[in-house]
Amino acid sequence: MxxxxxxxxxxxxxxxxxxxxxxxxxxxxxxxxxxxxxxxxxxxxxxxxxxxxxxxxxxxxxxxxxxxxxxxxxxxxxxxxxxxxxxxxxxxxxxxxxxxxxxxxxxxxxxxxxxxxxxxxxxxxxxxxxxxxxxxxxxxxxxxxDALMLLAHNTLRVALLTDHIPLHKVTAAITIDLIKRKAERLSKTLQQDFGCQIPRMALLGLNPHASDQGVIGNQDDAILKPAVAELKNQGVLLTGPFAADSFFGQKRYTNFDAVLSCYHDQGLVGFKTLAFGQGVNVTTGxxxxxxxxxxxxxxxxxxxxxxxxxxxxxxxxxxxxxxxxxxxxx
CATH class of the missing domain: 3.40.718.10 (Isopropylmalate Dehydrogenase)
Known part of the structure; x- marks a missing residue:
């Protein structure tokens, strides 16, 4: 070559x-x-x-x-x-x-x-x-x-737990195993492809306000939080779940090397509002x-x-x- x-x-x-x-x-x-x-x-x-x-x-x-x-x-x-x-x-x-x-x-x-x-x-x-x-x-x-969809522009990076599936199938698709697998893949990608030595990642909540302590569904407490805890024990720095509605507007993404979104539009509306026409879609994994x-x-x-x-x-x-x-x- x-x-x-x-x-x-x-x-x-x-x-x-x-x-x-x-x-x-x-x-x-x-x-x-x-x-x-x-x-x-x-x-x-x-x-x-x-x-x-x-x-x-x-x-x-x-x-x-x-x-x-x-x-x-x-x-x-x-x-x-x-x-x-x-x-x-x-x-x-x-x-x-x-x-x-x-x-x-x-x-x-x-x-x-x-x-x-x-x-x-x-x-x-x-x-x-x-x-x-x-x-x-x-x-x-x-x-x-194990393909993972990631949108990147400078230090703004958004990856998807689920990508091109209908919204009504998202909840059933998200499991502790899926979160762990995708987070581990994202962490490796940040190290290998983007030079982040100790990747810090944020997880967006599935339900409005990350379920509001069980008031709006229980998936964030029953699935997302246990997955984050298990990953922490393995040394993978995933934090959350965060309420998705204000995450990008408050620029909280600037505290992390990447954001892991539960579904397509949840993450990409924020990404494309901030970086449309400048970003890159990267297929990792x-x-x-x-x-x-x-x-x-x-x-x-x-x-x-x-x-x-x-x-x-x-x-x-x-x-x-x-x-x-x-x-x-x-």
Whole structure:
């Protein structure tokens, strides 16, 4: 492998902003100082959008080892997909899956060092080949491991006990074992990937006001607090449960290296209010590095040239940093 990490990039839904934010990211020539990017698509498809967005990035078809200083394109489609910006189509879902699969396989086969994924549309990508609720579960099944979804921006980090499941299933899913497993995984991630020597983590309560001493449910007292106590005995510094409604507004997250949220919107409403468009989605607990931007396909602005690429740029840089940190600890 070259000194710079090779980053495999999937394009996401072709009718969304995926290729636009990829091109805008590497329009900044300094990005090539961080990595060797390889986009899994075909060169005609990328070139067509380069003309649309008036970017001027050197493109190179991969033949053997990818090159430094260019946006490498690994050809995976026989035909160039037709663009239909902002529309959900079956073909777009197939195309997105083929790009993701090729990029993920490349990392698994050690042809690349990390994976960065542009946003998919879950409705169109769902198929017999992709019966998953998102990237996190797909990569967990493909690569193996106990995947944990983490959103990060600077020192604000929010991880999820449960991620893409319906709200009515959350309570039954949260057990002492789950909390312990996810907290241990988060603690290891903070040490290995983010350089936190003694990670300090906060746990948000499940019920309003963390159950108010049993007045509003008993799960916080019966499940969350015993899990915190058991982890403390093991030397894992998880504190809580904290009332979630005021936690972010009072900036209590600044006292911790990461926050562990009981369910998706509980943690990510706070995170995206504070850092939307700047954050990075990191899938931890897997044998390989995967990051993505903190937003979706943005169908409403796709093809208009106005998409903000900051989060995707941050995702590429964070993938490089995490890969480098893991190399130091292996």
């Amino acid at each position: 070259p000194a710079l990490p090779i980053i495999a990039i999937s394009i996401g839904d072709p009718n969304g902003v995926g290729v636009e934010i990829i091109l805008k990211t590497f329009q900044d020539k300094t990005m090539f100082e961080h990595c060797i990017p390889v986009v899994y698509a075909n060169i005609d498809f990328v070139q067509k959008q380069q003309l649309l967005y008036s970017t001027q990035i050197p493109l190179s078809l991969v033949e053997g080892m990818p090159k430094q200083g260019v946006l490498n394109i690994a050809a995976i489609w026989k035909d160039t997909p037709e663009l239909d910006f902002g529309k959900q189509t079956t073909m777009a879902g197939v195309t997105a899956f083929e790009s993701l699969q090729a990029a993920a396989f490349a990392v698994q086969k050690k042809q690349a060092d990390a994976l960065v994924t542009a946003p998919i549309n879950k409705a169109t990508i769902t198929s017999l080949n992709f019966p998953f609720a998102g990237h996190t579960h797909y990569l967990g099944a493909l690569w193996g491991g 897997l044998p390989f590095v995967r990051t993505s931007p903190d937003h979706g396909t943005a169908f409403d602005i796709a093809g208009k040239g106005v998409a903000n690429h900051d989060s995707f740029s941050a995702a590429v840089k964070m993938a490089c940093t995490i890969y480098s940190n893991r190399q130091k600890t292996d």
